[in-house]
Amino acid sequence: MSSAAAKKVRPKYLSLPAILFQIRLPVAGWVSILHRVSGALLVFPFAAWLLYVLDVSLASEQGFARIKDHYLQLPVVKAAALIFIWALCHHFCAGIRYLLIDVQVGVDLPAARYSGAAVIVAGLLLTAFFGARLW
């Protein structure tokens, strides 16, 4: 091992500013970091939010009407729902890509780049589709 290699600090951790501004993240890297961001958002706050909506809507007819006719019509709630839909759709599509890569489908670089871009686009298209149905 050369002395230059020995001096490098490993493992190397990249901070968020480093990911955003210092290095050029390849498209698969963007899929990966967005998979983490969307996953974290789905755990908190969106899972708690979903449970709250399920709880109130199942508890009583008044609760159901309040959620459907009032709560889900609020602009701020619709905006939050849009972020939730994106997080879910991106996480879903990226997850399917990882499952396929696990079984050796699309492992080589051109295919992985193509599927990575496809996941980001599909996540946005599905968000537009379900968002349009929400509005």
Next chain:
Amino acid sequence: MKRLVVGAHYGLRDWLAQRITAVVMALYMVTIGFVLFSGKPVTYDAWRSLFAQGWMRVATLLFAFSLAWHAWVGVRDILMDYIHPTALRLSLQVATLLLLAVYLGWTVQILWR
């Protein structure tokens, strides 16, 4: 000679669990998606009777259990990568576990009341 090369051996189990739970959740969500977006307006009676059925309750509980396990593996990976002070990381991991336990308890409470 048989030698142990790595430590705790939970890596493969967690990796596999995360993928199996992902498939369980994907199947559940696609099914629910068809129910919710089939075109029929969702009324309170339809909504309530859907979640009154035994298979739906079990499927939803299975979903919640899958989510908790899946999320634990994922969040733990994120915390291990980005939160390096041990005390802070441990605190956040415990908070995550408690949060997921609350989710499970809440789910049971919603489904069987």
